[in-house]
Amino acid sequence: MTDKFIFRFVAGVTIFVITVVILLNRHLIPGPATPPTFTPYLPLLNAFLNGTCSVLLLTSLYFIKNGNITVHKRLNILTFCLSSLFLVSYILFHYLMRNDTMYGDIDGDGLLSKSELTDVGSLRKIYLWILVPHIVLAAGVLPLILLSFYRGLQMQVEKHKKLVRWAFPIWLFVTISGVVVYLMIKPYYHF
Secondary structure (H helix, E strand, O other): OOHHHHHHHHHHHHHHHHHHHHHHHOOOOOOOOOOOOOHHHHHHHHHHHHHHHHHHHHHHHHHHHOOOHHHHHHHHHHHHHHHHHHHHHHHHHHHHOOOOOOOOOOOOOOOOOHHHHHHHOOHHHHHHHHHHHHHHHHHHHHHHHHHHHHHHHOOOHHHHHHHHHHHHHHHHHHHHHHHHHHHHHHHHOOO
16 A cells, blocks of 8 residues: 555545534434433443553553563554544444533533533633543544554554654543543533
8 A cells, every 4th residue: 555545545534533523513413312221321431441542552652662562563453443442432422412511511401501600610611621622632633543553553663653752642642631521521411
């Protein structure tokens, strides 16, 4: 496969995923009128997958720093698979859920009243300060992950290293902040 093909493939996958997520978040793709009973468990699954990926990324770093390429590669394949599963679960959740969850919406009516905003205080701003970079970087890191994963599998070590300098810290931030976002928004889920 040529580099040109790989770049086009990565660009196509990235554009597709981002487009689907935007369409789902804007509710332009209608989901079922009644979500299946497993739907409320998907955010917990997503947090678990993100947390597991955080641990695997750090473990993978440890093994490559100690020269164990085989374990490093296996851990990254596992992390990539779990992150892909996360993406499918995330998309499925947003397809199945018709109502958005708002941080601070205590009564679950989809609106933030003055009293709810007062009750939640500055925690809402902290939540948004974590959520916004999480979303932006999650979209931006996807092509870096795909390219670094490909370069690593092909044993193109120098190209892999150059990509991973950016991909690793961003991916790690996204996985850790995903868990934090879940823990912060969890009290406001009204399933």
